[in-house]
Amino acid sequence: MKALPVLCSSSRRLSTQSDKDAVDLSKFPVDRIRNFCIIAHIDHGKSTLADRLLEMTGAIAKTEKNKQVLDKLQVERERGITVKAQTASLFYNHEGQQYLLNLIDTPGHVDFSYEVSRSISACQGVLLIVDANQGIQAQTVANFYLAFEAQLTIIPVINKIDLKNADPERVESQIEKVFDIPREECIRISAKLGTNVDKVLQAVVNRIPPPQASTEDPFKALVFDSNFDHYRGVVANIAVFGGRVKKGDKIVSAHLGKAYEVNELGLLRPDEHPTQKLFAGQVGYIIAGMKDVKEAQIGDTLYLQEQPVEALPGFKPAKAMVFAGMYPMDQSEYTGLRSAIERLTLNDSSVTVQRDSSLALGAGWRLGFLGLLHMEVFNQRLEQEYNASVIVTAPTVPYKAVLSSAKLIKNRRAVQKNMVYIDDQRVMMKYLFPLNEIVVDFYDLLKSLSSGYASFDYENAGYQAADLIKMDILLNGRPVEELTTVVHRERAYSTGKAMCERLKDSIPRQMFEIAIQAAIGSKVISKYTTDYGGDITRKMKLLKKQAEGKKKMRRIGNVEVPKDAFISVLKRKEK
Numbered sequence: 130m131k132a133l134p135v136l137c138s139s140s141r142r143l144s145t146q147s148d149k150d151a152v153d154l155s156k157f158p159v160d161r162i163r164n165f166c167i168i169a170h171i172d173h174g175k176s177t178l179a180d181r182l183l184e185m186t187g188a189i190a191k192t193e194k195n196k197q198v199l200d201k202l203q204v205e206r207e208r209g210i211t212v213k214a215q216t217a218s219l220f221y222n223h224e225g226q227q228y229l230l231n232l233i234d235t236p237g238h239v240d241f242s243y244e245v246s247r248s249i250s251a252c253q254g255v256l257l258i259v260d261a262n263q264g265i266q267a268q269t270v271a272n273f274y275l276a277f278e279a280q281l282t283i284i285p286v287i288n289k290i291d292l293k294n295a296d297p298e299r300v301e302s303q304i305e306k307v308f309d310i311p312r313e314e315c316i317r318i319s320a321k322l323g324t325n326v327d328k329v330l331q332a333v334v335n336r337i338p339p340p341q342a343s344t345e346d347p348f349k350a351l352v353f354d355s356n357f358d359h360y361r362g363v364v365a366n367i368a369v370f371g372g373r374v375k376k377g378d379k380i381v382s383a384h385l386g387k388a389y390e391v392n393e394l395g396l397l398r399p400d401e402h403p404t405q406k407l408f409a410g411q412v413g414y415i416i417a418g419m420k421d422v423k424e425a426q427i428g429d430t431l432y433l434q435e436q437p438v439e440a441l442p443g444f445k446p447a448k449a450m451v452f453a454g455m456y457p458m459d460q461s462e463y464t465g466l467r468s469a470i471e472r473l474t475l476n477d478s479s480v481t482v483q484r485d486s487s488l489a490l491g492a493g494w495r496l497g498f499l500g501l502l503h504m505e506v507f508n509q510r511l512e513q514e515y516n517a518s519v520i521v522t523a524p525t526v527p528y529k530a531v532l533s534s535a536k537l538i539k540n541r542r543a544v545q546k547n548m549v550y551i552d553d554q555r556v557m558m559k560y561l562f563p564l565n566e567i568v569v570d571f572y573d574l575l576k577s578l579s580s581g582y583a584s585f586d587y588e589n590a591g592y593q594a595a596d597l598i599k600m601d602i603l604l605n606g607r608p609v610e611e612l613t614t615v616v617h618r619e620r621a622y623s624t625g626k627a628m629c630e631r632l633k634d635s636i637p638r639q640m641f642e643i644a645i646q647a648a649i650g651s652k653v654i655s656k657y658t659t660d661y662g663g664d665i666t667r668k669m670k671l672l673k674k675q676a677e678g679k680k681k682m683r684r685i686g687n688v689e690v691p692k693d694a695f696i697s698v699l700k701r702k703e704k
């Protein structure tokens with residue numbers, strides 16, 4: 130076979146390759162393709178191993194500077210964690226044959242496990258990395274099961290054997306016991322030093338089967354990741370399950386049924402590298418003039434216009450667990466922020482978005498995330514990648530509500546499933562709710578319960594009673610709606626105190642005293658009083674200043690509260 134040209138000799142390059150440089154992979158046999166991802170618990174060394182694999186196959190130069198090169202996002206580099214799965218195609222020579230290895234590096238933190246399950250759908254095998262010192266951890270088990278259930282070949286790799294406290298023997302026993310994988314199948318490596326990494330490459334070739342895909346079939350590709358490029362529109366990462374596709378072809382997105390012309394396609398090495406065509410078994414990217422973020426959604430199937438195929442099953446939607454409001458700093462930024470959120474959710478489809486509005490903060494959205502870290506990272510990406518500044522409200526989690534009265538959910542389009550009287554005062558009702566009613570309003574529902582336990586579960590996770598209470602923040606006796614929260618009874622006092630203190634610091638002096646209170650029902654649990662504005666000159670200045678800043682103020686009773694005050698008080702959960 131004709132040797133393939135070296136696509137990318139040194140480090141990283143941008144996708145400005147002209148067509149004449151494009152590589153034709155038409156002769157590359159499917160049986161010499163391996164698609165695999167690297168999975169592990171957080172910090173067990175996935176990205177470091179990916180660096181070594183990229184270096185050893187010549188995709189990047191061997192230099193000290195190349196650290197976690199697949200962690201491309203600013204947020205990943207700053208936090209030292211992977212949040213996005215990244216693909217890299219490598220060429221590897223083994224026993225006189227050239228292989229095309231498509232590697233997907235995945236995040237380790239539980240908040241990003243949706244990335245792992247999606248990546249797995251494009252692969253036939255995984256490298257399951259386990260730290261030789263820490264052994265099997267929670268995400269090792271969770272990720273193992275994702276791969277196991279998808280029936281992928283699992284290669285256990287024990288990393289960090291260079292550490293003083295490394296105990297690979299013990300880890301091998303764990304792997305044998307927990308995963309039922311014979312210890313002989315484990316590969317002991319140091320990704321940091323490169324020890325035995327060649328054995329990992331050999332195992333990928335020898336143990337992982339090639340994709341079951343034929344170039345003779347009609348073209349069919351799964352969109353397993355997508356992002357939005359300001360100039361080129363949607364860039365979709367695809368795994369080709371059958372046939373071939375080339376520039377100029379007319380393709381259709383099964384999701385919308387819309388047709389597009391392929392403008393560019395190629396491999397990710399790890400940066401975009403255009404090719405003439407993409408073939409069955411390959412993993413790469415495709416740009417087809419999709420200008421709207423609703424096009425080429427993750428999980429979509431692409432096919433040729435003249436050869437329709439049945440759509441692939443796609444992905445199960447992720448279940449949001451933490452909800453928070455997001456608002457523009459200023460309402461004039463609403464449209465810009467909306468488009469930033471849309472574009473970012475294209476790249477992170479596990480985020481749910483519902484329109485919402487607040488008296489204090491104006492029009493905005495209620496977003497659902499898989500966890501707090503996920504929420505923080507999304508917020509940081511909005512700011513760093515889209516230059517958007519946002520107000521994030523206090524995160525809330527879903528609760529199960531044992532309602533003291535049924536009137537509360539009547540007009541929420543809910544269908545009652547059953548009702549059980551627990552005793553003569555309490556009743557437990559099960560409803561089938563439209564998800565958006567719950568996502569948008571569940572917090573309001575909780576607020577409207579004067580006391581009670583609110584929870585809701587949209588998974589069969591069972592019930593757990595929690596001692597929750599509603600806490601109001603009052604300004605001169607009037608409740609501040611935006612600051613009403615549901616707190617655990619045990620934490621009500623400390624949370625109320627902290628919120629009052631922060632509010633006291635945020636409200637400018639006014640011409641009278643202001644009482645700031647945290648209350649549960651009619652019971653005040655924390656109270657602060659602000660000073661009044663002082664002598665007449667000072668009062669005049671104050672009035673002038675307040676008149677200037679009127680627009681940025683919200684009036685609660687006779688108290689003017691700057692919008693920023695809500696932000697600082699609501700930001701109480703931030704580190």
Ligand SMILES: Nc1nc2c(ncn2[C@@H]2O[C@H](COP(=O)(O)OP(=O)(O)OP(=O)(O)O)[C@@H](O)[C@H]2O)c(=O)[nH]1
Nearest residue numbers: 171172173174175176177210211237289319320321
């Ligand atoms: N001593 C030693 N340290 C290693 C080795 N491999 C990785 N590390 C270190 O372990 C830390 C985590 O490595 P990463 O490669 O970022 O881990 P990761 O699994 O990709 O992390 P996430 O993607 O955030 O889950 C870094 O400080 C690495 O330098 C190794 O073989 N030996």
